[in-house]
Amino acid sequence: xxxxxxxxxxxxxxxxxxxxxxxxxxxxxxxxxxxxxxxxxxxxxxxxxxxxxxxxxxxxxxxxxxxxxxxxxxxxxxxxxxxxxxxxxxxxxxxxxxxxxxxxxxxxxxxxxxxxxxxxxxxxxxxxxxxxxxxxxxxxxxxxxxxxxxxxxxxxxxxxxxxxxxxxxxxxxxxxxxxxxxxxxxxxxxxxxxxxxxxxxxxxxxxxxxxxxxxxxxxxxxxxxxxxxxxxxxxxxxxxxxxxxxxxxxxxxxxxxxxxxxxxxxxxxxxxx
Amino acid sequence: xxxxxxxxxxxxxxxxxxxxxxxxxxxxxxxxxxxxxxxxxxxxxxxxxxxxxxxxxxxxxxxxxxxxxxxxxxxxxxxxxxxxxxxxxxxxxxxxxxxxxxxxxxxxxxxxxxxxxxxxxxxxxxxxxxxxxxxxxxxxxxxxxxxxxxxxxxxxxxxxxxxxxxxxxxxxxxxxxxxxxxxxxxxxxxxxxxxxxxxxxxxxxxxxxxxxxxxxxxxxxxxxxxxxxxxxxxxxxxxxxxxxxxxxxxxxxxxxxxxxxxxxxxxxxxxxxxxxxxxxxxxxxxxxxxxxxxxxxxxxxxxxx
Numbered sequence: 024x025x026x027x028x029x030x031x032x033x034x035x036x037x038x039x040x041x042x043x044x045x046x047x048x049x050x051x052x053x054x055x056x057x058x059x060x061x062x063x064x065x066x067x068x069x070x071x072x073x074x075x076x077x078x079x080x081x082x083x084x085x086x087x088x089x090x091x092x093x094x095x096x097x098x099x100x101x102x103x104x105x106x107x108x109x110x111x112x113x114x115x116x117x118x119x120x121x122x123x124x125x126x127x128x129x130x131x132x133x134x135x136x137x138x139x140x141x142x143x144x145x146x147x148x149x150x151x152x153x154x155x156x157x158x159x160x161x162x163x164x165x166x167x168x169x170x171x172x173x174x175x176x177x178x179x180x181x182x183x184x185x186x187x188x189x190x191x192x193x194x195x196x197x198x199x200x201x202x203x204x205x206x207x208x209x210x211x212x213x214x215x216x217x218x219x220x221x222x223x224x225x226x227x228x229x230x231x232x233x234x235x236x237x238x239x240x241x242x243x244x245x246x247x248x249x250x251x252x253x254x255x256x257x258x259x260x261x262x263x264x265x266x267x268x269x270x271x272x273x274x275x276x277x278x279x280x281x282x283x284x285x286x287x288x289x290x291x292x293x294x295x296x
Numbered sequence: 297x298x299x300x301x302x303x304x305x306x307x308x309x310x311x312x313x314x315x316x317x318x319x320x321x322x323x324x325x326x327x328x329x330x331x332x333x334x335x336x337x338x339x340x341x342x343x344x345x346x347x348x349x350x351x352x353x354x355x356x357x358x359x360x361x362x363x364x365x366x367x368x369x370x371x372x373x374x375x376x377x378x379x380x381x382x383x384x385x386x387x388x389x390x391x392x393x394x395x396x397x398x399x400x401x402x403x404x405x406x407x408x409x410x411x412x413x414x415x416x417x418x419x420x421x422x423x424x425x426x427x428x429x430x431x432x433x434x435x436x437x438x439x440x441x442x443x444x445x446x447x448x449x450x451x452x453x454x455x456x457x458x459x460x461x462x463x464x465x466x467x468x469x470x471x472x473x474x475x476x477x478x479x480x481x482x483x484x485x486x487x488x489x490x491x492x493x494x495x496x497x498x499x500x501x502x503x504x505x506x507x508x509x510x511x512x513x514x515x516x517x518x519x520x521x522x523x524x525x526x527x528x529x530x531x532x533x534x535x536x537x538x539x540x541x542x543x544x545x546x547x548x549x550x551x552x553x554x555x556x557x558x559x560x561x562x563x564x565x566x567x568x569x570x571x572x573x574x575x576x577x578x579x580x581x582x583x584x585x586x587x588x589x590x591x592x593x594x595x596x597x598x599x600x601x
Contacts, residue, residue: 027329029571066569070545071362073516073569098359114571253355255364256568258329260322260342262371263357276348276373 027117027258028053034109035087040178045103046081047090053115057083059123059146060221060249060288063090063115064257065102072098075114077254077283079221081141081179082148088115091141091179117257118287121146121219121247126153126162129216134168134204134230136222140179142249143169146219151186166190166212170204170222173197205229216242221249231291246291252282259284267295300585300592301578303337305537305560306460306485308421310337311393313554313593314578317541317564318343318399318424318464319368320515323382324389330571334392335578340562341382343401343426346410348374352431353508358497363516363543364565365495367431367509370401375414383418395421397462401429405452412456423459425449428466428491430513440466440491443478450482460485462539465530467519468494472526473533480534488539488562489530490523516565517543524556531557531598545573547580554593555600 032051040046053063057080064075076098082089094100105111123146131150135143153161165187171177174197183189191199192207200207204226208215215237220230227248234246252264265279269292272280278295280286301312315338321327324339333339351371358365372378383396390396398420402408412423427440427449439449446463453461463479465472467490479487492513497506523542531538540558544550545566553561566573585593 029330070517070569072359073362073565074357074359074364075569253357255357255366256320256326258326258571260326261320261357261366261568262342262351262368263354263366265351265354265356265371274373275371276377277350277371279350279371 027114029112029114031110032088032113034105034107034111036107037103037105040091041176043094044178045092045094047092047102047105049088049090049111049113050086051088051113052086053113054083054086054088057088057116058120059149060120060142061116061118062287063088063113063117065090066112066114067098067101068111069101072101074255075257076102077117077257079142079249080116080145082145093138114257118283119285121249121288123149124160125245125247126150126217127160128163130164130214131162131217131219132166132168132208132212132215133219134170134208134222135220136170136204136226137172137176139220139222139226139249140169142221143167143219144179144182147183147186154187162217164214166215168192168204168207170226171198203229205233209233216244218244218246220246227291228296231294231296234291247288248291248294249287250282250289250294251287254283257283268293269295301582303560303594305539306422306462308395308460310395310560312337312578312581313560314550314574314581315397315539315560315562316340316567316574317562318426320564320567323386325385327567327571331575333389334394335575336394337560338395338397338421339386339389340397340424341399342372343370343399343429344372344375344378344411345370345401346375346407348372348377355506355508358506358512360495360497360514360516361518363514363518364568365497365507365512365514366492367507367512369431369509370426370429375411379414379418383420387419390419390421397422397424399424399426399464401426401432403432405449408449409452409456412453416458420459422462423453423457424462424464424488425453426464426491428464430466430468430492430494430511431509437466437468440475441469443474446475446478447482450479450484454483462486462488464491465489466491467522467526473529476530476534480536484536486537486539487530487534488541490519490526490542493519493522515543517545519543520549524552527553527558528556544577545569547577547584550577550581551584551596554596555598557598559597
């Protein structure tokens, strides 16, 4: 795993994608070591907001990180006001990221729900590029399933076009198929062997259940879920962001894995749902 | 680093007065990626108990204005793993002259004593006894809020300990002087304060507690003036050294704590905002000595008034 670094990043651009959803482009040396499913800590300039904001990596490359986030409070509103040339303190890259090698030769579904959609762009692109260049680790097939509440909350949707088969899900059917991402995966894919997922807990729980059901029917399927929790340090010291695990984890010696360090990505079988 | 930054606590000389505050620094290894741990006066480890502790449900942390609440609940892998896996990683830092202070927690006097005995022949310079965690239901804070219980647990720890003993005190009391004196009467070699102030935060939109534990410990710059006042009171109530902590985020904050009477200082929440906060603070303290033409940082201890 690459070394974590704290540095000052330069804002290369920022655009609003939807109501309360922003895309921030940062020039930072962290971009080159970023892996899909990892996150960074952004620090507020206002020191009265002292905890870093963990934000998933939406895209990385050419010395730039793209972060797509929602403004939920004063801290993220401060980020939304950043303009090209501004500076922001950043720590990364954090967490384990998705095990993309597990995709080799298998049929893969990449799915994100709501604010879980952004990290799936980086994930889908890397998998697709491996397929295009017939890499030994390339998946046998790729289906991308972005899920949204409704047409008003859609963002990044068009950016998935070109990365394999793209199936949209929305709660009200105003974009793609009406239903959850699990409904779409169940009804419209019959060959998923590896699922990479990020999104709200009920979505991840339902996908974990889907994978369990398929395994019960004799299929070899692995479901990787990216979890979130309120964090403080982001590097594994404060033990703020733990999740209950089925096995005693090596670090804690209790049933608590650190989402920031052992995660945020877990095999769904590791988690107590 | 020159001798002018040296201080002595409980007979142990620290190369400078700055140490990590227990619980914000793990056992140091994660921060070794950001700065040389040997720059610190001491590394204070995450609290360790006799058996592994699971801690509290999540969410365990919440931000507050200029501060944060935590209710981790002293999750730790227990003394066996600590000795086998964590202590050896600190050997090099200790050989470079940084002191190792192990924070000890327990639900009962027997548990504190059990951990202390296990550490007797380990490469540990000082013990800090956590009788002040607000997030654990049994033991911990109860021992720190009643002067008689505090005196008794201090005695028991002292009888079992080979290393000097620091009692870590809670600010969640009516009169800190009474508790500081009780620790001194029990034989403590030093006291450290303040642990976190018990607080609560409610999500008004959802009408729910932000922390699963409902209450948590408040830390960060928000509590600094309270800490300075309590360190001042404790330092004037006892003859043993006081280690001051609570919201220190700059060299100025650290100097202020020493002027109030602290012989050394611990930095906690600032590290969460800035991984290399402690070496920066040490540099700022040295710059202060330069600016004021002060020969030794020891001259600052309790020098206000």
